[in-house]
Amino acid sequence: MPSVAEKIDSLHDAVEALQAASTTPVKQRSVKVSVAVDAICRHAFEDGLDPASLQAIIKIVTRKTELDQTSLTNIIKNLYPAQRVPADVVIAVVSGLGQGKTKPSSPTQTLLVKWLITIYEVLEDATVLSRLYGVLFAMLDMISLRTPICYLLSLVTRRKHVRPFRIQQLLELSRGMSNEPALQGLLRIYKDYYPDIIVGSSGLSRGSFPPHPNPEWRTRLLAIQEASARRAEGRKGQHNGFRVLRLGSKRSKASIIPEVHTFYANESSVTLEEIDSVDDLVGKLDKIELPGQIISFLRDPLLQKYLSLNPSKTASTRIDLWLSACLEDEFEAAKQGATPSVSLSEILEGILSHTRYTKSILPVADAFLKAYLPFWDGLANDDAILNILAFLPIQSFQDVHSTYFASIEAAMVSQNPYAHQRLLTFYTSLMRHWTVLASSQASTPTPAPPSQITKHITDLINHVSTLSLSILSALPYHSNSPVISSLLSFYELLSVSSLPNIIPIVLPTPHLTYLLLTSPSLATLSRLCTILANYKNAFDTHPTPISAYYPVTTTNMFNGYLMDSCNLLWRSRALLTVDANALGIFCAPPVRESLQNYFTALDREYVLSSAFGLSHNALLAALSAAAWSALEEAEIQHQNLDANDVIRHKGPVLQRTLTVLGKEGGVEVTFKQYRVQVLKWLDARGCGGIKELMFATMTGLKDATA
Known part of the structure; x- marks a missing residue:
């Protein structure tokens, strides 16, 4: 065993030292317990605790030992699990609660319950606390544990847990404790399932809701678990998307979009709050009652899934009415030149979340944007607006440009110093969406014939090409490098997206190509070469003969790009036009001659062509x-x-x-x-x-x- 002066580096050794210290009186120890505690806390904070170490430490802290309270507090506050917490660890913690000679102290038990609250979302088995519900509920008689136990039960409670005898006991406790906030919060969870319950007259206070974990602690836990998941080559999200999302009291009060609550449930109905797995959702899909405020779907992933799988005309009408009322107020305020409200930001973010999930824009949101954009200042909520419009369906580009994009371009260019880059990024996102739609429609009958789809996409590409050349010509290079990067991203997407008869091969214009080819940036040159190589591969794999699909001028122009690029970089024939299709990157003969004379004056062996x-x-x-x-x-x-x-x-x-x-x-x-x-x-x-x-x-x- 290490001496007093030694530092314990191994987590295994530190746990063994803690185990020995827990059964040895202070005066008989050969090692300071603080050495083992510091080593465990250091390892836990840096890399997290593996299941074996976590289980060993939990076994120590859930019983009465010789360890002092300060050491126990430090250990429990640093119990960062590196992986999801196994069910046997949770069972061990719950078994350590209550009264008895072998039980840990009341402060330790309180810390353990609070720890269960903080790691609730990273449990390996989400049903373990549900199976222990009766044990936890029986501990409400303990004054020292009542508040944290209420918070924990608020997270665990489902319809099956709500029983008449428990309702009666909670009501008796509530009357005896003068409307204690934690008890009131648990009672209101019960009321969601049984609306006839009479709760205290006082409103919900901040103490009625389970407290958020310490933000720093939570951030560290997520970082540890993500690092551990990467090492295990499997990442797992913290919210599985099949459980109602709860954001806590502070966020709920400040939000215009409410959380999911079903207010008129009865004993035979099923609510979304009861669902906690994909099997639950599928098995009870036809029995689920709609929540009180259906607009919660803008933020809640589970409600989004439910409405997608079980569409309802009633739900759609309720959504349209709610959004129409809110967005109408925002539109009237915009017409009067008022600053957009915070609520609009939240609504647009919610609409964007739904749009990303369904890949289509809500009709009421589409109607609002058509009317709102002419009054938009180009700055407020620009991310949400552009990201929503990136999911517009394929349609006439002239129509969509006059309806949406003309207003966007005018507003952004006049107000936003980063407008050019943002616009190109937006058009890239729109192009990506249109290519996906076109690819999926290629094998299925569609209202629009392929020739119309091809024209719409071609018009979009031509507009971006014209816009890009205008931007690069107007701005000095030092200020448009982000613009060039966004432009290259557009053509990188375009160069690998062609689909015969649906998505055409549309080349960048010669002036734009040669402007990028002579860019003073190696990254730009390399990315342009990749784009040209992708186009070359697209032509090589295209059905033949190419002349049946594209005019000779298009293929000759592309061959000119390849010839000029190779002459410039490989063949030592820069700026020459003697080869077939070569344009010499538009360098006029007098300019080339002047450059050659300049190089010769510098060094007789230095020639322009190389x-x-x-x-x-x-x-x-x-x-x-x-x-x-x-x-x-x-x-x-x-x-x-x-x-x-x-x-x-x-x-x-x-x-x-x-x-x-x-x-x-x-x-x-x-x-x-x-x-x-x-x-x-x-x-x-x-x-x-x-x-x-x-x-x-x-x-x-x-x-x-x-």
């Missing part, structure tokens, strides 16, 4: 040099050369300099071998787009280097 290649490109030169150094060292070893005597290449690497290097005693490497090494070097460092494009375009390159 200035953008892998060795000389301002974005790639440093990485190319590093790639060459690694290749040179590898070849020295492979060719059995003396590292001290071998002639080193001084750079930049060219085909001619490599030939000279081999003759003068350096490594013998071909120019193609060097360039492939650079492509692989870039790929390994997150710039794989250039490699993808070269391998997709240069015939035989990929096979030759496999």
